Amino acid sequence: MTHGAETTPGRRTLLGAAVLGSAALGMSTGPGAHAAERAAADRPSPAARHGGGSGHRSLPVPTVIAHRGASGYRPEHTIGSYRLALDMGAHVIEQDLVPTKDGHLVCRHENDITGTTDVASRPEFASRRTTKSVDGVGITGWFTEDFTLTELKTLRAKERIPASRQENTLYDGRWTIPTFEEVLRWADAEGRRRGRPVWLHAETKHPTYFRGIGLGLEERLAKLLRRYGRHRAHSPVFLQSFEPSSIQRLAKLVDSPRVVLLSGANTRPWDFVQAGDPRTVADLVTPRGLEWIASFAQGIGPTLDLIVPRDASGRLGTPTTLVRDAHARGLILHPYTMRNENSFLPADFRRGTDPNAYGDVFGAFKVYFEQGIDGIFTDNPDTGLLARADFVGG
Numbered sequence: 001m002t003h004g005a006e007t008t009p010g011r012r013t014l015l016g017a018a019v020l021g022s023a024a025l026g027m028s029t030g031p032g033a034h035a036a037e038r039a040a041a042d043r044p045s046p047a048a049r050h051g052g053g054s055g056h057r058s059l060p061v062p063t064v065i066a067h068r069g070a071s072g073y074r075p076e077h078t079i080g081s082y083r084l085a086l087d088m089g090a091h092v093i094e095q096d097l098v099p100t101k102d103g104h105l106v107c108r109h110e111n112d113i114t115g116t117t118d119v120a121s122r123p124e125f126a127s128r129r130t131t132k133s134v135d136g137v138g139i140t141g142w143f144t145e146d147f148t149l150t151e152l153k154t155l156r157a158k159e160r161i162p163a164s165r166q167e168n169t170l171y172d173g174r175w176t177i178p179t180f181e182e183v184l185r186w187a188d189a190e191g192r193r194r195g196r197p198v199w200l201h202a203e204t205k206h207p208t209y210f211r212g213i214g215l216g217l218e219e220r221l222a223k224l225l226r227r228y229g230r231h232r233a234h235s236p237v238f239l240q241s242f243e244p245s246s247i248q249r250l251a252k253l254v255d256s257p258r259v260v261l262l263s264g265a266n267t268r269p270w271d272f273v274q275a276g277d278p279r280t281v282a283d284l285v286t287p288r289g290l291e292w293i294a295s296f297a298q299g300i301g302p303t304l305d306l307i308v309p310r311d312a313s314g315r316l317g318t319p320t321t322l323v324r325d326a327h328a329r330g331l332i333l334h335p336y337t338m339r340n341e342n343s344f345l346p347a348d349f350r351r352g353t354d355p356n357a358y359g360d361v362f363g364a365f366k367v368y369f370e371q372g373i374d375g376i377f378t379d380n381p382d383t384g385l386l387a388r389a390d391f392v393g394g
Contacts, residue, residue, distance in 0.1 A: 060091055062375050063091045063376070064381055064388055065201055065376065065377045068379070069085045070084040073168065075171055075174075076160055077095065079186060080175050082186070094202075094203070096203045097205060098145070099217065100144055105220055107180060113141070113142050113144055113155070119142045136273065156175070157173075158173065159172055184230070188228065200236065200238070204240075207241060207271070208270055218246060225237065230256060231254040231256055237256050238334075239254070242270070243270060244272075261336075262284060262302040264303065265306060287325050290325055300332075301334045306320065308371065310346055316346045316348055316367060335373055336377035338364065341357070342358070346364060348364075349363050349364040365387030370391075
């Protein structure tokens with residue numbers, strides 16, 4: 001995989017660390033000119049940029065959230081990915097949570113572990129391969145809920161998209177699948193060592209599906225949060241889900257800050273589908289929908305396209321009013337996901353013809369920051385921190 005000028009993890013780490021002491025290289029303006037008139041109003045105040053208040057309001061704005069750790073450089077959801085993100089200076093580190101057969105919460109993007117572990121090459125587990133319907137989608141593979149934690153711990157993590165991130169395959173097999181409890185212990189130890197809390201952003205994956213097979217996520221998550229003292233309103237953790245009912249359930253169990261994730265405008269959360277609720281994401285991002293979300297959550301995590309839509313050619317269009325409307329109801333916004341590779345960037349910022357090469361990601365970050373978002377998920381925390389330094393210092 002081609003990564004442009006950034007070819008070694010050591011160089012990337014140094015770039016991330018450099019954010020702590022100086023501003024980064026200048027960013028191109030790109031199509032961000034369409035937001036110029038709003039930029040002054042949308043940018044956080046000097047106090048807000050460095051955090052103001054307590055709990056999640058104390059985080060720097062915009063907050064850089066390491067998406068599944070530093071997943072642009074290490075296999076996602078491994079201690080190696082989380083540690084690199086923290087070393088780079090990420091403000092918050094994300095975990096996706098799914099259960100094992102015996103009820104432990106582990107960190108995987110999906111319960112289907114076919115592409116993120118070496119399970120397919122393990123003859124002792126060949127019979128576990130099966131086909132399931134998860135949130136209405138048929139999937140064939142191996143699933144965490146069919147393994148005990150002891151069995152799952154014999155597997156090794158690997159890169160999920162090796163065709164795009166060939167360098168990450170160097171680390172295939174180095175780490176096991178972490179439990180969320182192991183991450184909590186790791187975060188507490190790192191927090192003591194570094195003299196500051198390590199913030200986490202934990203997502204319940206497919207909660208309706210898992211509740212339906214007797215492996216409800218929310219109670220298990222709440223129990224761990226209470227055990228490790230992260231159940232309070234000012235605790236250094238966000239709880240997130242694409243299913244609003246999961247966030248509502250968590251709101252009754254713990255006081256930790258909560259975020260409703262929002263996918264494409266025409267999609268429906270799976271819990272809505274199951275409950276016969278006709279609302280779509282488009283309904284949830286209206287003032288009325290946001291008011292409803294604000295009754296049980298502190299923020300939303302929309303796809304970036306809900307903030308600045310793309311046209312048929314993949315280029316950025318006119319920003320929506322979502323940031324302003326959410327802020328008017330006291331909600332913070334943590335949109336997802338920024339990645340450095342051309343294939344993930346708006347067409348305005350792609351450079352060259354190699355889909356795996358890095359594009360003008362700084363220009364893209366600038367456009368999104370100009371909308372007034374409170375934070376952003378990124379696979380490349382060092383890049384996000386450099387872009388943030390430019391924006392705040394500009």
